[in-house]
Amino acid sequence: GESVGLHLPTLSVQEGDNSIINCAYSNSASDYFIWYKQESGKGPQFIIDIRSNMDKRQGQRVTVLLNKTVKHLSLQIAATQPGDSAVYFCAENINTDKLIFGTGTRLQVFP
Amino acid sequence: NAGVTQTPKFRILKIGQSMTLQCAQDMNHNYMYWYRQDPGMGLKLIYYSVGAGITDKGEVPNGYNVSRSTTEDFPLRLELAAPSQTSVYFCASSKTGFTGELFFGEGSRLTVL
Numbered sequence: 001g002e003s004v005g006l007h008l009p010t011l012s013v014q015e016g017d018n019s020i021i022n023c024a025y026s027n028s029a030s031d032y033f034i035w036y037k038q039e040s041g042k043g044p045q046f047i048i049d050i051r052s053n054m055d056k057r058q059g060q061r062v063t064v065l066l067n068k069t070v071k072h073l074s075l076q077i078a079a080t081q082p083g084d085s086a087v088y089f090c091a092e093n094i095n096t097d098k099l100i101f102g103t104g105t106r107l108q109v110f111p
Numbered sequence: 112n113a114g115v116t117q118t119p120k121f122r123i124l125k126i127g128q129s130m131t132l133q134c135a136q137d138m139n140h141n142y143m144y145w146y147r148q149d150p151g152m153g154l155k156l157i158y159y160s161v162g163a164g165i166t167d168k169g170e171v172p173n174g175y176n177v178s179r180s181t182t183e184d185f186p187l188r189l190e191l192a193a194p195s196q197t198s199v200y201f202c203a204s205s206k207t208g209f210t211g212e213l214f215f216g217e218g219s220r221l222t223v224l
Binding site for chain 2: 008032034041042043044045046049089091093098099100101102103104
């Protein structure tokens, strides 16, 4: 498969630890945010989303936190597993007609 | 379910050649999108469609064309390939537009030499 994001920021964690991936967004008018996971050679897969009227949302082993004051979004993965190794993208929606993707963070999980 | 299917997976073009990237979805989604992804970059929207017969430009439409004659299919056409169009192309579809889950295909890697 292809390798995308050859020079991405990388987060290395040990299996079983918690991971925190951060994202700074650009537009204070953004009202919807979404995290995608992209494994090597595959298309992005939806993880979790959050609207601007919330500051926290939980899924299965994942939590997204939104801090509108500093325009910061984070994805927390509990008990990180080798299958979590991938590139993670945040995206922001502006006025429902545009979805702007960040450049991504590579997560590497070591045994 | 097949989801979103893209063909071809890989293609090498010479400068000035034309080609069409095919995209089909079987989820009856109204919304379909074409993105390109360059190394170290996020996805950039090329074109999108909110339903059959309707298409609109995204962030980087120059050099591309699309059509949407059916709900299922959303082909992307490159008329005069240029090296700057070397990229990985992703087609996606969704039920509810940009504020909802997008379902992506596996990608088509295009190299223009």
